[in-house]
Amino acid sequence: MFSAPVMAQEAAASATLPSASASTAENAASQGGLEDIIVTARKRQESVQDVPVAVTAISPVTIRQQDITSIEKIAARTPNFTVGRASNGSGAQLTMRGIGSSSTSIGIEQSVATVVDGVYYGQGRVINEGFFDLGRIEILKGPQALFFGKNATAGVISITTADPGKEAEYYGRIGYEFRSQQVVGEFVASNPLTDTLGIRVALRASKMYDGYFKNVAEPFDYPTIDVATGRTGSLVANPAARNQPGEKELLGRVTLKWEPTDRLTATVKASGSYNKTNNSSWNYVAFNCPGGVSQLTGYACGDRFVTHQNKIPEVISQATPYGKDDGSLYNRYKSWAVTGNIAYTLPDVTITSVTNYQWNNNRWACACDFQSSTGANWATENSTWHAFSSELRALTTFDGPFNVMVGGLYQKTKRDFDQYIILSGLEDSTAAPADRYLATRKTSFTDGETLALFGQATWKIVDTLELAGGVRYTHETKGSYFTQPYNNVAVTSIFRPQNSADGLGVITANQTFNNWSPEATLTWKPTRDLLVYAAYKTAxxxxxFSNGGVNSALSPDPLGDLTFEPERASGFEGGIKSTLMDNQLRLNLNVYSYKYRDLQVDFFNSPIFAFQTLTADARTKGAEFEFEFAPRSLDGFSVHGSINYNRARYTNFPLAPCYAGQRPGEGCNLALNAATNNFTRQNLNGAPLSVAPEWTGTLGANYDAEIGNGLKFGMSADARYSDSYIASGFGNPDSRQGSYVNLDASVRFGASDDKWQIALIGKNLTNRFYVTGVVDGPSTGSGTGTPAGIHADQLGFATLPRTVVLQVSTRF
Known part of the structure; x- marks a missing residue:
């Protein structure tokens, strides 16, 4: 029943304090007991035990000890939060408390928002960013509209990078992961340039010489047909890289921090990221097939870290935009960003501003049936995202009972999208060279603009009781364009041409959205160590617009296929936070119930060959309990854990799509198609949402001790349990993921003053295979809505197998 444990032994430094690694709390000798933990869940510095929000905080010490350097690694240790890495579409499915966003559409922003140094990063491709040299991570559960804006209906992952400190600091680390044969190097230099100006430079680079997954595909002959001449031929599709993902990564960040007075703090952060893998769908595994073998290839299906994918035939790849000369599959992500933060403190008012520009570009070549066969479907894609945002906020700190926070946000965004699809051996020798081997290509863009105003008033009714109420108003416009400028004549009955006679070959959409999201919180703090709160929240x-969708020639409403409505949440949350036994024991309990209207659910409508974003209503309700115990009698030791119950169900989805191959006796018995004599819909009212286990929990312990001669030793272990769950958003029982336990552990040995350290860090030591998202295998399954239906192969987004990293670090 309960929210995830804080599991931090050091006070986290805020973005306006010295760097976390140089923080007073971290360098102080512990006397046992719990350390205070500072969070900014309400955009102000507060103890985690004083904030009326369900929040998990991870300190910089824990981040380093457990090598938490990505959104996926955060999820792997957090109950009720999962990340499914996808090859195309948005690139990820982030799910919290059973609420997440399908990965199929690049136009859908995540229900779990990622915020870095106060800036919103809503694209699923944020999982390709590497996060290191951090000051703090906060996981906020439930709707967070007031302080973190739109697109936070399920929660927020707030990441704060480290700042320059008051003293010089130099840090280096090299690591080696044995399974993937990955070498990782990090270097951080932080130094004051003057009494008021400091600089911090952080670099990270890594390279894999092997991989996590094995590709066991074999070469096959790929037949082609030239529709212009009727000539047939055959090309060879060789296996893709055997060891996947073969990742290469280079990350960098430069931070300048200026503090001319004790009232003014200004920071500028410039960062860049480069990430490349040898396959965009390297973690797609056919883990459950109706007959035990793939319907496309005949390979055995199963819960193993094995894939079956082939390169694009070389002559086709060389002609296709963004294809490699040798036909290799890949994913290449590049990004850069500049963020400016200013905080100015007057006697009773603090004014802050955050301004950011971010850019990223993602390219890939994909074996997009994810199980290469003679009828293979390949594609390449190039997509670019730009965003500028500026937020200004003021917070009063009067001695009286009333205080306010007011602010505004402006954001300007642009997405450009191009995709090139190779299908069924089609060729057209009369087409332009770049189109010769394409079935179709797409081009699309969306320009967005957002203006938001928000405010909150707090009233301290008495010293122990506070009422806070606020609202965010959002006005948003989006202008979008989509067309398929080339279609092979053999598929114009499926893909609507740009010059279609019905005038629907070019789709434009001008969308305007307006929203008010109010919330109110009542907080009672009868003693220093006890907090009781109740909140009503909306988001x-x-x-x-689905830029990567399909303008199907069989669809009467392509505009309706490509556009979708906003998602809204409302409900109640409450809890108790307590610190007991002379600051040795922390016990927290949280309960919640939220309704979701127009939950965005992606679906591929195979009869008309169209991607559609449908909407459904849902409810999540549950309870979360966490504890942490750090006895003074055993300095350096702590134990922590949580138990969580979450029930996430559709409440109104009466005409949901059937999953591929679903039979009438299995519920696919609505909306009979008279032309084909099959049913197409099912009633999912009361059915569970995807990736929504009812029970999750954690249990872990940490111990650090001086062992004499200027040396210290430490070890930690953390287990995470998940109940079974359906990974499909449409109730497919074949997608069920069984219950599992994930175990992480580490040991470390080094100097008492942290001048050097050797650490061994293991993750998923049980080597448990589990999936955090799923798709029906393309071109598998048949007879949907008929008694002869055959279920599709289930392709899961598998998480990493057992990994063990040896790290050596030094400070000087």
Whole structure:
């Protein structure tokens, strides 16, 4: 029943304090007991035990000890939060408390928002960013509209990077992961340039010489046909890289921090990221097939870290935009960002501003049936995202009972999208060279603009009782364009041409959304160590446009296929936070119930060959309990854990799509198609949402001790349990993921003053295979809505197998 443990032994430094690694709390000798933990869940510095929000905080010490350097690694240790890495579409499915966003559409922003140094990063491709040299991570559960804006209907992952400190600091680390044969190097230099100006430079680079997954595909002959001449031929599709993902990564960040007075703090952060893998769908595994073998290839299906994918035939790849000369599959992500933070403190008012520009570009070549066969479907894609945002906020700190926070946000965004699809051996020798081997290509863009105003008033009714109420108003516009400028004549009955006679070959959409998201919180703090709170919250997630969809020639309403409405949440949350036994024991309990209207659910409508974003209503309700115990009698030791119950169900999805191959006796018995004599819909009212286990929990312990001669030793172990769950958003029982336990552990040995350290860090030591998202295998399954239906192969987004990293670090 309960929210995830804080599991931090050091006070986290805020973005306006010295760097976390140089913080007073971290360098102080512990006397046992719990350390205070500072969070900014309400955009102000507060103890985690004083904030009326369900929040998990991870300190910089824990981040380093457990090598938490990505959104996926955060999820792997957090109950009720999962990340499914996808090859195309948005690139990820982030799910919290059973609420997440399908990965199929690049136009859908995540229900779980990622915020870095106060800036919103809503694209699923944020999982390709590497996060290191951090000051703090906060996981906020439930709607967070007031302080973190739109698109936070399920929660927020707030990441704060480290700042320069008052003293010089130099840090280096090299690591080696044995399974993937990955070498990782990090270097951080932080130094004051003057009494008021400091600089911090952080670099990270890594390279894999092996991989986590094995590709066991074999070469096959790929037949082609030239529709212009009728000539047939055959090309060879060789296996893709055997060891996947073969990742290469280079990350960098430069931070300048200026503090001319004790009232003014200004920071500028410039960062860049480069990430490349040898396959965009390297973690797609056919883990459950109706007959035990793939319907496309005949390979055995199963819960193993094995894939079956082939390169694009070389002559086709060389002609296709963004294809490699040798036909290799890949994913290449590049990004850069500049963020400016200013905080100015007057006697009773603090004014802050955050301004950011971010850019990223993602390219890939994909074996997009994810199980290469003679009828293979390959594609390449190039997509670019730009965003500028500026937020200004003022917070009063009067001695009286009333205080206010007011602010505004402006954001300007642009997405450009191009995709090139190779299908069924089609060729057209009369087409332009770049189109010769394409079935179709797409081009699309969306320009967005957002203006938001928000405010909160707090009233301290008496010293122990406070009422806070606020609202965010959001006005948003999006202008979008989509067309398929080339279609092979053999598929114009499926893909609507740009010059279609019905005038629907070019789709434009001008969307406007307006939303008010109010919330109110009542907080009672009868003693220093006890907090009781109750809150009513609402949230809003943007509607939009599916840039990567399909303009199907069989669809009467392509505009309706490509556009979708906003998602909204409302409900109640309450809890108790307590610190007991002379600051040795922390016990927290949280309960919640939220309704979701127009939950965005992606679906591929195979009869008309169209991607559609449908909407459904849902409810999540549950309870979360966490504890942490750090006895003074055993300095350096702590134990922590949580138990969580979450029930996430559709409440109104009466005409949901059937999953591929679903039979009438299995519920696919609505909306009979008279032309084909099959049913197409099912009633999912009361059915569970995808990736929504009812029970999750954690249990872990940490111990650090001086062992004499200027040396210290430490070890930690953390287990995470998940109940079984359906990974499909449409109730497919074949997608069920069984219950599992994930175990992480580490040991470390080094100097008492941290001048050097050797650490061994293991993750998923049980080597448990589990999936955090799923798709029906393309071109598998048949007879949907008929008694002869055959279920599709289930392709899961598998998480990492057992990994063990040896790290050596030094400070000087």
């Amino acid at each position: 809003y997630k943007s509607g939009g």
